Amino acid sequence: MTIRSASPRRVTRGASLLLITLWAYFIGSVPAHAADTQADFFNDAALQDAHLNLNAKDWETLKANDDENTYYPADLSWSNVTVRNVGIRSRGKGTRNGIKPGLRVDINRYLTNLLFLGMKAIILDNAYSDSTLIRESVTMKMFARMNVPAPREAHIRLFVNNEYVGVYIAVEPLDRTFVTRIWGLQEGATEFGGYLYEYEHISDYNMEYLGPDLEPYAPMFRPQTHETDSLASLFQPIEEMIRTINEATDQDFAAAVGQYLDLQQFMKYLAIETFMGDFDGFVGYNAVNNFYLYRFAQNGRFQLIPWDKDAALQGVDLPVTSRMDANVLVHRAMDDRELRQVFIDTLAQCTSIANEPAAPDDPRGWLEREIDRQSAQIADAVAADPVYPFSYQQFAQDVSVEIDFGRNRPVYVACEVSRLADPGAPEDACASIFNPTTLKSLAVR
Amino acid sequence: MPLSRSRWRLAIGSCLVVLSLARTTFAQSAAEQTQHDNSDATKTKKKLKAAKRGAGKRKHPGFRVGKALTIDLSGRIEGDLRQATPALGYDAVQPQWQDRRIGVKGTAFQRISFEVSRELGQDFETKIGLSEKTAWRDVYARTWLTKTINIQAGRFKLPFGLEEMTGETDLDFIYRSLASRVLAPGRDGGVGIDGKLRAPRRIGYAVGFFTRDGSNARTSQTEGGRDGVAGRVTVSPFETPKSVAPFTIGFSAARSHVDDNLGLRGRTVIGDGIFFDRSYVNGARQRFATDLSWANGPASLATEYIWDSDQRLGMGFNGDNLPGIRAGGWYVAGTWALTGERKHGRLEPRREFLGQGIGAFEVVARYEGLRFNNASYPGEIFGFPTAASLQANSERATTVGLNWYLNRYAKVQGDVIHEAIADPERSPAPSTGGRFTSLVVRLQFRL
Numbered sequence: 001m002t003i004r005s006a007s008p009r010r011v012t013r014g015a016s017l018l019l020i021t022l023w024a025y026f027i028g029s030v031p032a033h034a035a036d037t038q039a040d041f042f043n044d045a046a047l048q049d050a051h052l053n054l055n056a057k058d059w060e061t062l063k064a065n066d067d068e069n070t071y072y073p074a075d076l077s078w079s080n081v082t083v084r085n086v087g088i089r090s091r092g093k094g095t096r097n098g099i100k101p102g103l104r105v106d107i108n109r110y111l112t113n114l115l116f117l118g119m120k121a122i123i124l125d126n127a128y129s130d131s132t133l134i135r136e137s138v139t140m141k142m143f144a145r146m147n148v149p150a151p152r153e154a155h156i157r158l159f160v161n162n163e164y165v166g167v168y169i170a171v172e173p174l175d176r177t178f179v180t181r182i183w184g185l186q187e188g189a190t191e192f193g194g195y196l197y198e199y200e201h202i203s204d205y206n207m208e209y210l211g212p213d214l215e216p217y218a219p220m221f222r223p224q225t226h227e228t229d230s231l232a233s234l235f236q237p238i239e240e241m242i243r244t245i246n247e248a249t250d251q252d253f254a255a256a257v258g259q260y261l262d263l264q265q266f267m268k269y270l271a272i273e274t275f276m277g278d279f280d281g282f283v284g285y286n287a288v289n290n291f292y293l294y295r296f297a298q299n300g301r302f303q304l305i306p307w308d309k310d311a312a313l314q315g316v317d318l319p320v321t322s323r324m325d326a327n328v329l330v331h332r333a334m335d336d337r338e339l340r341q342v343f344i345d346t347l348a349q350c351t352s353i354a355n356e357p358a359a360p361d362d363p364r365g366w367l368e369r370e371i372d373r374q375s376a377q378i379a380d381a382v383a384a385d386p387v388y389p390f391s392y393q394q395f396a397q398d399v400s401v402e403i404d405f406g407r408n409r410p411v412y413v414a415c416e417v418s419r420l421a422d423p424g425a426p427e428d429a430c431a432s433i434f435n436p437t438t439l440k441s442l443a444v445r
Numbered sequence: 446m447p448l449s450r451s452r453w454r455l456a457i458g459s460c461l462v463v464l465s466l467a468r469t470t471f472a473q474s475a476a477e478q479t480q481h482d483n484s485d486a487t488k489t490k491k492k493l494k495a496a497k498r499g500a501g502k503r504k505h506p507g508f509r510v511g512k513a514l515t516i517d518l519s520g521r522i523e524g525d526l527r528q529a530t531p532a533l534g535y536d537a538v539q540p541q542w543q544d545r546r547i548g549v550k551g552t553a554f555q556r557i558s559f560e561v562s563r564e565l566g567q568d569f570e571t572k573i574g575l576s577e578k579t580a581w582r583d584v585y586a587r588t589w590l591t592k593t594i595n596i597q598a599g600r601f602k603l604p605f606g607l608e609e610m611t612g613e614t615d616l617d618f619i620y621r622s623l624a625s626r627v628l629a630p631g632r633d634g635g636v637g638i639d640g641k642l643r644a645p646r647r648i649g650y651a652v653g654f655f656t657r658d659g660s661n662a663r664t665s666q667t668e669g670g671r672d673g674v675a676g677r678v679t680v681s682p683f684e685t686p687k688s689v690a691p692f693t694i695g696f697s698a699a700r701s702h703v704d705d706n707l708g709l710r711g712r713t714v715i716g717d718g719i720f721f722d723r724s725y726v727n728g729a730r731q732r733f734a735t736d737l738s739w740a741n742g743p744a745s746l747a748t749e750y751i752w753d754s755d756q757r758l759g760m761g762f763n764g765d766n767l768p769g770i771r772a773g774g775w776y777v778a779g780t781w782a783l784t785g786e787r788k789h790g791r792l793e794p795r796r797e798f799l800g801q802g803i804g805a806f807e808v809v810a811r812y813e814g815l816r817f818n819n820a821s822y823p824g825e826i827f828g829f830p831t832a833a834s835l836q837a838n839s840e841r842a843t844t845v846g847l848n849w850y851l852n853r854y855a856k857v858q859g860d861v862i863h864e865a866i867a868d869p870e871r872s873p874a875p876s877t878g879g880r881f882t883s884l885v886v887r888l889q890f891r892l
Contacts, residue, residue: 055876069831073876075534084534085873110873111533112712112719190666191707215762219827227830228724228822230705230760 036079038117042152042172044137047377050124050170051077051159052088052105059160066090066098071109076116078156083107083116093201095128095310100166100387102126104173123171124158130310131390131398133167133382134374139276139309141370145353146272146346148265149182150306155378166385167378174198174292174305176225187297195234195295197221198307204287207329209246214239221293237295241302245329254336257329261302267339269304270330271346273312274320275354275413277405280311283323283330313371313402316409317434319427320347320416344420347413354410368406375399408434505892507551516551519562520892521614525569527715528884532874543568543887544613546582559586569716579660582632593640603630603659603675604637604651605697607736607749608776610677615790617745617780617807618844619860619887620714623815624774627709628732628751630659630675630699647684652676658701658730662709667723670701670730688741695749697734703727708755708770711817713864714842715883718873720866721817721838722830724770728756740789743782750775762823770820776813783808791850798851805850809860814841839867858887 041048054074062072071087087109092102103124107116116122127133136153143150151172158168172178179196180188187194200222210216214235223234241260248256254263269291273281282288282304292305324330333339354367362369375395383392390398415430505517523543529535548562562582585599602610608621609629620626637653655673663669677697683689703726711721736749751774757767783806786792796802816839825832846860862883866872869879 071870071875084536085876087875110875111717112873113717114534190664191668192666213762218762218824222827223824223829226725227824230725230727230757231762231823232759232764233705234824 044154048156063098125169136309139312194297196224197293267342275350278312371406532881604677622776631661647681649679670703673701675699695736699732726755728758774815778811807848
């Protein structure tokens with residue numbers, strides 16, 4: 001065997017190559033500086049400040065044309081992080097307006113490799129219809145505490161071109177990044193990951209079967225992943241699920257529908273939404289509303305993800321079975337003893353969490369404390385908000401109502417749980433729970 | 446992202462190391478220098494001849510066992526410095542690794558040649574998920590059966606296109622053309638035959654079957670196509686006069702099948718902007734290309750047109766077919782060796798830098814385009830995806846550059862790239878009407 005490379009020159013060359021290779025590895029492995037993280041951004045322990053800088057004319061145009069989804073280039077800054085050349089646009093449905101526009105910030109709108117703390121987008125929710133700006137953030141926190149995947153949220157003071165434009169809620173968007181965070185890389189994969197849909201309220205809909213054609217389902221379940229996939233891949237499973245919800249026999253309901261929908265998780269979701277007094281949720285006044293549907297790549301089953309809970313924390317004595325009869329899925333699921341029990345057990349768990357004490361000298365439960373904490377944290381910023389659509393007095397008054405909700409909703413739901421557990425109890429057994437006499441007896445207990 | 450002081454030091458260090466290598470390698474005797482390879486798929490015949498000449502005359506370090514086995518070590522390292530580009534939001538110089546590749550090439554029993562090469566790190570495209578670049582690059586064996594038939598098996602480039610078949614170190618520009626990078630297939634596993642016909646001898650051919658349809662069309666998260674068949678024919682119609690003899694015409698075609706997978710997407714030259722997003726496609730993927738090339742003395746010219754069509758069978762509401770996604774790309778490029786070297790792929794400097802001269806200098810220019818046609822989709826009326834994202838979009842790019850070949854091993858390239866995208870809203874530079882200019886310097890060392 002002959003080995004070439006014996007000359008000093010070749011050795012030198014080889015050594016140089018080795019050196020350059022090691023150096024290349026060194027460059028690749030230079031540790032990053034300790035950096036801000038998504039957890040820091042969504043840390044709601046303190047009010048955050050975020051800045052958007054963009055052409056002043058673009059900002060005015062965005063506000064003047066708030067009903068359009070036109071993007072404008074901007075720079076986003078938070079803490080020590082600045083990302084340049086992101087895209088922002090007006091967003092929202094009922095809350096869309098040009099005075100305090102809700103904003104979607106698409107970090108990689110223009111530059112495909114651009115990320116903000118690993119995220120491709122963030123939502124800056126104007127919470128325009130929520131006088132206290134905390135209904136959604138408190139509700140999402142309850143979902144998270146109950147181990148139901150929900151977007152992370154934190155209040156921010158938003159500055160546009162260094163001018164304070166009000167209190168917003170930074171919301172984690174429901175997209176592939178969210179799916180990856182919750183269920184891992186395989187589910188969040190671009191091509192073979194799961195299917196995510198945003199429910200779009202077109203008209204009142206209560207999960208009735210709309211027939212075998214896929215077209216009626218398309219406008220209601222708007223794909224957020226696989227947006228250009230074959231329409232059969234996107235909507236056939238939805239059509240099949242809804243057909244089964246409507247056509248399965250009572251005896252077979254849980255097993256048949258369970259092939260398409262995680263019914264245990266669904267009952268849990270429903271119970272949390274009910275406990276939190278969401279007037280515009282799955283059994284809200286608008287029929288079904290405000291949720292995302294996720295279909296797992298692994299097993300093809302659907303699951304609900306909560307969204308837009310700015311109508312929560314209302315109706316302290318709203319019966320937990322309110323409006324359920326109208327919804328095909330809900331009333332059929334409630335007729336199943338096992339699923340009904342999941343619903344009741346989850347209500348009991350919510351009650352327990354809401355009542356969780358902080359310290360011996362503080363009798364308030366977690367829910368009341370959380371409402372109080374979040375509202376106190378943003379109070380000054382709300383007072384200074386130049387485009388807050390309510391008066392500060394209104395803010396203070398509504399906060400006190402919500403604190404009352406936080407204090408008394410667990411009491412009411414505990415009563416409802418007892419009623420549901422007793423098949424002989426009348427429907428209105430808890431209707432008078434907040435009468436002075438009843439309250440007195442509860443206090444004695 | 447501003448360039449930190451430490452990164453600056455490292456970047457400057459990189460230049461110094463490359464220059465020191467240039468100085469070291471200059472000392473190589475001229476007798477050791479052999480003609481460079483024309484492409485990654487180095488021809489077996491050439492290798493076998495080289496093996497006969499003896500190991501001591503090779504350009505790569507390596508070893509041999511009699512006449513039975515020769516193995517050469519090879520390697521390549523490339524780093525880019527990209528000038529601040531305010532239109533894109535880059536306020537500071539962007540340093541970026543491209544290739545850090547090592548490998549071996551060799552021959553066995555004077556009849557088989559082989560190559561195995563592997564990347565040691567991720568390049569920019571892999572990092573941002575633009576295309577799938579697996580760590581293993583060329584991994585193939587090739588045998589010479591007759592003068593007209595070579596058989597090759599393993600992982601190598603699908604025979605398609607002119608520029609795509611050119612090895613990276615022989616490229617005249619820092620980045621391949623948009624047409625080649627987006628529409629040509631790239632590498633995959635398969636078998637192929639190629640050769641040159643005896644009569645007339647100036648016809649070359651290559652054809653192969655591949656399990657998939659090339660790494661350019663997929664990413665780590667997308668599958669791409671399967672069962673790729675690709676072929677390429679080159680014809681050099683003139684034997685005389687000498688000035689037109691190098692004129693070569695090429696035709697390429699490829700067909701594969703895509704099973705409800707994401708298709709191709711329009712991207713900018715450097716790759717950090719997407720001007721046409723990919724859609725799911727289902728059915729046949731067909732590619733055609735034609736090219737012309739010519740080189741004489743210090744000058745060269747080349748042009749190429751590539752066309753791609755992806756079917757969307759059964760993807761409508763009632764299982765009806767949707768119109769296919771179609772794209773076309775082209776370029777016209779020219780080079781001129783200022784120092785007078787003969788253009789034959791990568792220049793070989795007559796007088797190397799820091800030795801007898803200044804190395805070789807070459808000016809290069811390219812004008813190119815890439816266009817995706819309208820892509821309708823029934824969900825458009827319901828808002829998915831947004832109608833605007835389905836509209837046709839295109840890019841035109843002009844590149845002017847200077848290449849400095851320090852010696853056979855080291856090269857410095859500087860390219861100014863001006864890009865213009867028809868729809869500014871789907872460009873990386875909406876604030877400048879979709880137009881932006883980038884300056885990139887690449888340091889390349891190969892062994």
